[in-house]
Amino acid sequence: MRKIAVQINGRVVEGEVEPRLLLGDFIRDNAGLTGTHFGCEHGVCGACTVQLDGEPVRSCLMFAVQAHGRRIATVEGMAPSATELHPLQQAFHESHALQCGFCTPGILMTMEAFLRAEPDPSPERIRAALAGNLCRCTGYQNIVTGVRLAADRMK
Amino acid sequence: MELHGIGASPLRKEDWPLLRGEGTFIADFKRPGMVHALVVRSPFAHARFRHIDGSAALQARGVIDLITAAELPDRGRPIPTRMFKDEAANRFLQKPLADGEVRYSGEPVALLIAESRYLAEDAAELLSIDYEPLEVVLDPDAGTVAGHLVVERGNIEAAFAQADEVIKEEFRIQRHAATPLETRGLVAEFDAGAQTLTVWGAAKIPHVNRRILAQLLGWEESRIRLVELHVGGGFGARGEFYPEDFLIPFGAMRVGRPVAWIEDREESLRAMNHSREQVHRVELALKADGTFLGLKDTFVNNTGAYVRTHGMTVPGLSISMLPGPYAWPAYRGEYHSVLTNKTPCGTYRSPGRFEVNFVRERLIDIAANRLGIDKVEIRRRNFIHEFPHDTGTLFDEHPVVYDSGDYSLLLDKALEAFDYSGLKRWRAQRSPDGFKRGLGIAFFVEKAGPAEREYARVELTDSGDVTVYTGTVSLGQGMETTLAQVCSTHLGLPFERVTVKHGDTAVIPEGMGSFGSRAAMMGGAAVMGAAVKLRRRLLERAAEELEAAPDDLVLTVDGIAVRGAPSRSVPLPSMSVEDRFVCELLGFPYGIHVAAVEVDTGTGAVGVHRYAVAYDIGRAINPVIVRGQIAGGFAQGLGGVLLEEFAFDANGQPLAASFMDYLLPTSEEVPDIDMLITEDAPSPHNPLGVKGAGEGGTAAVGGAIANAVADALGVEVTQLPLSPKRITELASA
Ligand code: FES
Ligand code: FES
Numbered sequence: 088m089r090k091i092a093v094q095i096n097g098r099v100v101e102g103e104v105e106p107r108l109l110l111g112d113f114i115r116d117n118a119g120l121t122g123t124h125f126g127c128e129h130g131v132c133g134a135c136t137v138q139l140d141g142e143p144v145r146s147c148l149m150f151a152v153q154a155h156g157r158r159i160a161t162v163e164g165m166a167p168s169a170t171e172l173h174p175l176q177q178a179f180h181e182s183h184a185l186q187c188g189f190c191t192p193g194i195l196m197t198m199e200a201f202l203r204a205e206p207d208p209s210p211e212r213i214r215a216a217l218a219g220n221l222c223r224c225t226g227y228q229n230i231v232t233g234v235r236l237a238a239d240r241m242k
Numbered sequence: 243m244e245l246h247g248i249g250a251s252p253l254r255k256e257d258w259p260l261l262r263g264e265g266t267f268i269a270d271f272k273r274p275g276m277v278h279a280l281v282v283r284s285p286f287a288h289a290r291f292r293h294i295d296g297s298a299a300l301q302a303r304g305v306i307d308l309i310t311a312a313e314l315p316d317r318g319r320p321i322p323t324r325m326f327k328d329e330a331a332n333r334f335l336q337k338p339l340a341d342g343e344v345r346y347s348g349e350p351v352a353l354l355i356a357e358s359r360y361l362a363e364d365a366a367e368l369l370s371i372d373y374e375p376l377e378v379v380l381d382p383d384a385g386t387v388a389g390h391l392v393v394e395r396g397n398i399e400a401a402f403a404q405a406d407e408v409i410k411e412e413f414r415i416q417r418h419a420a421t422p423l424e425t426r427g428l429v430a431e432f433d434a435g436a437q438t439l440t441v442w443g444a445a446k447i448p449h450v451n452r453r454i455l456a457q458l459l460g461w462e463e464s465r466i467r468l469v470e471l472h473v474g475g476g477f478g479a480r481g482e483f484y485p486e487d488f489l490i491p492f493g494a495m496r497v498g499r500p501v502a503w504i505e506d507r508e509e510s511l512r513a514m515n516h517s518r519e520q521v522h523r524v525e526l527a528l529k530a531d532g533t534f535l536g537l538k539d540t541f542v543n544n545t546g547a548y549v550r551t552h553g554m555t556v557p558g559l560s561i562s563m564l565p566g567p568y569a570w571p572a573y574r575g576e577y578h579s580v581l582t583n584k585t586p587c588g589t590y591r592s593p594g595r596f597e598v599n600f601v602r603e604r605l606i607d608i609a610a611n612r613l614g615i616d617k618v619e620i621r622r623r624n625f626i627h628e629f630p631h632d633t634g635t636l637f638d639e640h641p642v643v644y645d646s647g648d649y650s651l652l653l654d655k656a657l658e659a660f661d662y663s664g665l666k667r668w669r670a671q672r673s674p675d676g677f678k679r680g681l682g683i684a685f686f687v688e689k690a691g692p693a694e695r696e697y698a699r700v701e702l703t704d705s706g707d708v709t710v711y712t713g714t715v716s717l718g719q720g721m722e723t724t725l726a727q728v729c730s731t732h733l734g735l736p737f738e739r740v741t742v743k744h745g746d747t748a749v750i751p752e753g754m755g756s757f758g759s760r761a762a763m764m765g766g767a768a769v770m771g772a773a774v775k776l777r778r779r780l781l782e783r784a785a786e787e788l789e790a791a792p793d794d795l796v797l798t799v800d801g802i803a804v805r806g807a808p809s810r811s812v813p814l815p816s817m818s819v820e821d822r823f824v825c826e827l828l829g830f831p832y833g834i835h836v837a838a839v840e841v842d843t844g845t846g847a848v849g850v851h852r853y854a855v856a857y858d859i860g861r862a863i864n865p866v867i868v869r870g871q872i873a874g875g876f877a878q879g880l881g882g883v884l885l886e887e888f889a890f891d892a893n894g895q896p897l898a899a900s901f902m903d904y905l906l907p908t909s910e911e912v913p914d915i916d917m918l919i920t921e922d923a924p925s926p927h928n929p930l931g932v933k934g935a936g937e938g939g940t941a942a943v944g945g946a947i948a949n950a951v952a953d954a955l956g957v958e959v960t961q962l963p964l965s966p967k968r969i970t971e972l973a974s975a
Contacts, residue, residue, distance in 0.1 A: 107360070121270035122263015124474075126423045127507040131901035134423060162263035176261040180253055183866050186874060187718025188260025189267065189424040189474030217909040221901070223423045223475050224718050226877035226939075227909040229870060 091155040095120065096164030104151045111135045111146035113154070114161060122162040122192045126221065133220030136193035137161045143200045162192035165199065175199055175237040184233035186224035194220045198234050207238060246737035247730055248930070251866035254723045255742070256716065265472040268427035268443040273500035276429065277306055279493050280362035281486060282352040282369060283509060284344035287380075287583040287894020289373040291342060294352055298368040304361035307497050308369075309353040309489065311341035319458050321483055324450060325638050325692075326554035331389045334581055336548035338458075338485040338492070344373070345547035346585050347895055348512030350485045355493050355501055378583045378894040382521055382544040385580025389545075389554050393561050395634035396572030401536030405527035409609045413601045414961040415944070417519035417544065418886035420590045420878075421906065424474020425505040426514060428486060430494035437465060439491050444468040444745060446481020446715060447755035452747050454483045454551075455491060466491075470745025476717035477878065478589035478757065479515040482551045486513075508899050515588030516888055517556060519544040522601045526609055532620040536572040539564055539601070543579040546586035554579060556587065559594030559689075562635035562642050566602050567649050567687050567832055568624040573634070583894045589757070591878055592937040595688060596944055600962065603684035603945030608958050617949075618657070621685055625649040629923075637689060637828060644687065644830040645933075646923040647858070653685070656834045656856035659918045665838050665852065669953075677840035677849070678973075680954025684945030690829040690934025691763035691927075693754035698768035700729060700776050701818040706799030708733065708740045710772075713753020714765035715745040719936060720867040721761045727863055728766045728930065732773035734797045759934025762863055763829055767928040771821035779819060784812050829925035829933035833857035835946035841954045843973035846966030848884055848951060854916035860924040860933035868935045869917050875939025876915055881907040882940075883947045887963055 092101045095118050102117040114123050114137065126134035128147045135146040138160040165173040172180065175195055185191045194217070201208070201216045208216070213234045214227070222230065246252040259265045296308040311317045320335035340351045351371065356362035379385055402408060428443040444451060448468040456463040473480065486503060494501040505513065522541040528534055543557035561575040590596075610620045631644040656662075669681045697713035710729050714721055722742040730737040743749065754764065781792040784802035788795070794805050803811035838852040855872050862868045885905040889897040898904035924931025944962055952959040957972050 105360075115270075120263065121267075122265070124267065124424070125269070126425075126474075127901045129507065129900050129902065132423060166262050172258075172261060179261055180257045183254065183870050185257060185260055186720065186870060187422070187424070187473060187475045188256070188265055189422075189472075189718075191260055192263045195261070214909040219908075221423060221906050221908065223421060223477070223878070223906065224874045225870060226873035226875075226915070227912050228873045228914045231909065231914070 089152050091152055093154045093157060093159055095159045096161060106150060106152055108151045109147055110149040110151045110154050113151035114146060114159065120161050120163050124189055124192060126189065133197060134190050134193040136196045136220065138196055138200055141200065143197045162195055165195060174240050175202065178237035178240065179233040182229045182233035182236055184225065184229045190220060190222040194222065194230060202238055202241060206242065210235060246727060248727055248863050250727065251864050252723065252727065252737055254720055255726060256720065256722050267424055267472045267474055268429065269504045271429055271442055271471055273429060273431055276500040276502050277355055277357055277497065278359045278362055279490055279501050279503040280354045280359060280366055281350045281489070281503065281509065282354060282366050283512065284340060284347060284349040284351055286344055286373050286375055287347045287378045288376040289344050290376060291371050291373045293372050295370040299354065299365040302365040302368055304357035305354065305365045307355040307493065309493060309496065311339040314338060317341050321551065322454065323549060323553055324551045326558040328389045328554045331549045331554055334388045334549040336485060336550055336586060338488040346583050348509065348585060349547065350489065353489045353493055355497055380582050380584060380890055380894055382519065382542040382580050382582060385544060385582040387578050388549050388581050389557065389579040391561060391577055393575045393635055396570065398536050398538060398572040398574040401572035402527045405535050406530040407528050407609065407613060409526045409605060409612060411524055411605055411608060411960055413522045413524065413604065415518050415520050415597045415600060416963050417516050417888040418882050419514065419516045419888065420477035420479035422475030422477055422480050425507060425510040426480060426486070427504040428490040429500060429502045430491040431500040432495040432498065434498060438467065439465065439495070440467045440469065441491050442469045442471055444470045444481065445473045445717065446476050446757055448715065448745050448747055449713065449753045450755060451483050451487060455488065458488050467748045470715050473717050477591045478593060482515060482588055507901065511899050511904055512585055512896055515550060516546060516585045517587050517590035517593060518597055518882065520560065520597050524601055524605055526605050528609055530613065532613055532615040532623050534568055534570055534624045537565065537570050538574045540576045543577055544582055544584065545579050546584045547581060548586045550586045550588050552588035555589055556593045558638070560598050562637055563595050563687065563689065564598040564602055565633050565635065566599065567626060567685050569626045584890060591875060592688065592940040595686065595941045596879065596882065599684060599686045599942045600944030600948060603942065604948050604959065607949045607952060617683060622650060622653060637692065640826055640828065643827065645827065645925050645927055647830065647832055648922050649832060651922055652832065652834060652856055652858050652920060655920060656836065656918055659856065660836050660854040660916055662836065668838060673840055677842050678954040680839050680841065680950040680952070682837045682946045682949030682953055684835045684942035684949060686942040687830050687832045688759065688938050688941055690759035690831055692758050692760060692828055693764065694826055695822055695824045696754055696764035696768040697750065697752045697822050698765065698772040699818060699820045700733065700769065700772040702776060702814060702816060704814050704816050706735065706739055706814055708735055710740060710742045710769055711750050712742060712744050712765050712769060713750055714756045714761040717756055719871060720864065721756060721765065724762055724863050724867060725765055725769045728769045729773045732770050733777050735799060739799060759936040763928055763932050763934045764823055766863065766930050766932055768821050768823035770929055771823055772819050775821060776817060776819040780817060783815070787812050825927050827927045829860060829927060831857060831859045831933035831938060833938045835942040837946040837950040839947065839950040839954060841951060841969060843970065846969035848964055848969060850913045853913060855939055856918040856920065857935065857938040858920040858923050859935045861921050861931040862919050862935070863932060865919060868919055871935050872917050872939035873915060875937060876943060877907055877912040879940040879943025880912055883944050883962055884911065884964055
């Protein structure tokens with residue numbers, strides 16, 4: 088067992104964990120933040136994406152101990168308040184960019200970082216950046232629209 | 243049209259928690275004292291075993307229980323089929339655990355319950371099972387026949403005797419599956435005091451599954467409660483009654499603690515229903531002018547190792563929907579649904595239709611090529627024109643009678659909306675990259691709204707809040723928003739004040755669930771019925787009190803007032819009204835897919851230049867949601883045509899047991915598509931006129947893309963998937 092402390096959405100979460108515990112499990116079980124989902128646990132679907140020091144990572148491919156002392160952002164930290172959404176969340180809502188919503192947290196975390204790096208992307212660039220996140224429901228069309236709408240608003 | 247009523251597209255009620263990471267999917271759900279189950283699965287596709295030695299596993303840290311067939315009532319009772327019942331097939335039903343013989347890789351042989359999933363996995367390593375491998379059968383032509391059916395209508399011999407041309411072909415569709423992004427999961431809790439069971443994680447058909455579970459336990463249904471949480475996609479596979487749907491509640495009863503089971507992706511790909519694997523040998527008889535005379539098809543449906551709940555549904559739908567939108571003087575269909583040592587099968591979005599639309603539409607193109615007739619013209623020439631149209635086939639026990647339609651009208655509209663002549667010009671031009679261009683079209687008829695009845699209750703509080711209780715459920719499709727629109731429109735109170743509740747057998751007395759594009763049609767009609775009744779009762783009661791005619795009253799959240807005299811009003815009462823919509827007949831929406839592709843004969847890649855879907859669904863309650871269904875359905879269809887395949891090695895070991903090998907389409911493979919939604923042929927069978935929109939995006943992708951690829955390469959495509967390997971083979975043929 089190892090003692091770790093991880094800053095998640097601005098709050099320090101401490102835990103004593105087995106070295107084999109996945110970062111995603113730590114976020115879900117120890118921090119109680121279940122918005123981060125597992126769709127494959129082998130690094131393909133992107134549903135488990137969180138941000139580590141601002142960069143998207145797959146929380147099923149990292150161990151919790153590797154995040155010790157670092158800063159994690161999850162979907163729960165995106166919205167500014169209980170009654171408002173982040174502009175990207177709002178744009179997804181307005182664009183019907185989600186159906187079952189299982190993929191959505193991972194896609195939001197990936198696209199939020201993408202828009203910070205590339206604030207005015209073409210649809211093709213959005214599609215390329217989205218290619219590591221699987222969505223089985225939407226066919227992606229409305230997700231691309233939603234990201235583009237958010238980019239317009241966040242300019 | 244009201245701002246948020248039927249025909250408008252208010253933003254979804256479902257979205258807010260899902261966007262904020264505040265949803266409750268089954269893996270997010272915890273109960274105090276909860277322990278974890280692991281399903282121990284067969285590593286062999288076919289083997290005998292005599293003994294499961296669990297002594298070491300039971301001693302391992304954190305292990306609570308080990309359940310094998312010996313521990314089950316009657317050593318495990320078979321899980322019944324729920325539709326398309328076939329007495330003969332009942333010999334091959336699956337039991338919750340294998341008992342002495344395993345028949346597919348991934349078959350459950352035992353259930354281990356431990357303090358955590360990690361500990362259960364450690365303990366599973368210590369189990370010893372004396373498997374003796376047996377001969378493996380994978381080829382559908384060599385499988386044991388579980389079900390056989392012949393449908394014949396018209397004089398098929400005479401039709402073929404008159405033919406100027408007969409086209410004979412064999413078509414194959416590969417095994418692939420629904421694969422929702424959220425794997426399955428269940429949490430079950432037994433209350434020993436009350437002798438009741440609660441199971442969370444239900445989907446698709448909670449009431450039906452409660453009945454099956456009660457049957458298998460030998461209990462009264464009323465002692466069991468099934469609860470639906472957020473569901474990460476269903477597409478036909480999720481929510482059927484699987485072995486785990488018995489094992490997890492049974493395990494909870496044994497250990498006296500809540501038991502959770504969350505499937506991992508690898509087991510999901512081996513355990514959840516597969517679908518689509520069929521071989522068709524088909525013959526089409528026509529006159530030289532392209533008039534269809536007869537259609538003959540003999541097909542094999544590989545249903546895998548057991549007949550599951552929907553074991554006979556897919557071949558049954560295939561045989562009844564093969565005729566499609568055309569008038570056939572004679573039709574003969576025959577299937578053999580066979581058992582092999584692969585994962586058992588069930589339905590996947592547009593079940594049977596994805597397969598037969600590929601077969602029929604491809605066959606028609608081959609005929610058009612042979613006779614030198616235009617591909618649009620040959621279809622138009624053979625359309626059904628009179629409705630209702632009795633196809634002479636059956637859906638389950640109900641006659642397949644197309645309710646309404648105007649196929650030529652939709653074709654005209656689609657060709658215009660999608661600029662078909664422009665696409666033909668594009669097709670005639672050389673690709674600057676040296677790719678081969680092709681254009682394909684496929685016409686299809688879908689079906690919607692089975693299972694005969696649906697329940698709804700609408701409750702109004704005196705503060706003007708409305709709650710709709712429905713027997714349909716949510717799989718992510720937007721059912722809550724859709725039904726709230728129906729309620730709001732027919733009750734006359736604001737959409738914002740309507741909440742939709744579903745999927746809890748404790749608060750909803752009955753329901754047939756969500757499948758087969760039925761939720762809007764059956765659920766919507768029931769909600770409409772309840773809302774209309776509630777409104778009438780409210781107005782009648784207020785009319786008495788106010789001594790006014792009901793027609794002169796205005797209903798708002800503030801109360802009921804006399805029109806033009808707001809001071810003459812009464813407050814809203816609390817009131818609840820139930821309704822049941824019963825309809826034995828199906829709706830038959832219909833549509834067209836158009837594909838323009840570029841094929842790179844070097845790499846074998848198929849690039850979709852343009853894709854368009856025209857779909858007449860009678861009436862669109864929420865057009866944005868309808869379009870979302872079509873775009874998502876198309877993406878799944880495209881995956882099935884180009885990428886997805888459950889292949890097996892000679893020993894029956896699955897070669898696609900992860901997302902590295904089972905390839906779902908990504909944002910780079912799925913293009914934006916054009917859509918045309920029309921409402922020219924409302925269904926006469928329900929008061930809303932809707933026909934269901936869930937499956938038409940998937941239905942004809944095989945037909946349209948395969949036709950486009952054949953057009954590009956100038957060779958006849960007869961097999962899916964159109965993987966790079968197959969494309970390069972076709973290109974060099
Ligand atoms: S769960 Fe991490 S990538 Fe799929
Ligand atoms: S919305 Fe269901 S997987 Fe993306």
